[in-house]
Amino acid sequence: MAAALVSLGVGSGAIASAATPPASPCSGAECPSLQPVNIAAGQGSLNVTQMQLENISATVVDAVSGEPVRGVQVQFYSAGGRLLGAAYTNHSGIAAIAASENLGPGTAQELLAGYDAVLLGDGVHTPASAHGAITVGDDFVPLGSLLFSDRGLKQGVVPVDWSR
Known part of the structure; x- marks a missing residue:
């Protein structure tokens, strides 16, 4: 089933059959030859200006x-x-991934509940998963937050005498 999900592609919008992907048939004490790993999910963001998921990432280290x-x-x-x-x-x-999202009904609420980074057992490493948060962001920068100076404009201005 994992191979079928992967073949759907990044950001395909496919619905998994369960809230959490199926576990590997062999984990932990059942498979003592597997290398234990730890996984940590980073904080992602939903860029509402570009309708893009950003900073969706996970770090995997040997336990x-x-x-x-x-x-x-x-x-x-x-x-x-x-x-x-x-x-x-x-x-x-x-x-890490960055995926465009088609924000249909209920999708924003689903994404704001976070995401799960899942390492399925691959025959060498133990399965592991972690939950990461997704916050809302945008590209908008308010004008008041920028520092402006008219000094550059005044240097190029030549006074004009309109009295003639």
Whole structure:
């Protein structure tokens, strides 16, 4: 089933069959040869100006050594179980996505409930998951927050004598 979800693609809007993806058939004490990992989800944001999810990320580290785990796939799900996308961890153990969202009825509330970063058991590492928050953001910068100076404008102004 995990392969079927991945094949749908990033931001496809597919609904997972459960709020949490299925667990690996082998975990923890059942599979003592698997390397234990810890996963931490970062704080993401929903950019309402561009209708884009930003900073959706997770960091995967070896639970024993604390070293980053490279090259494992992390899947990202909305709190409602919808697959948002998947990414592989980089050399620092970080997997991240940015996904355009079609904000249909109830989607904003679902996204504001956060997201889950899930590492399914891959035969080498134990399964792990973490929950991350999603906040609302935008690209709007109020004019009052910018510092303006008319000094540059005054330097190029040549006085005109209108008395003639």
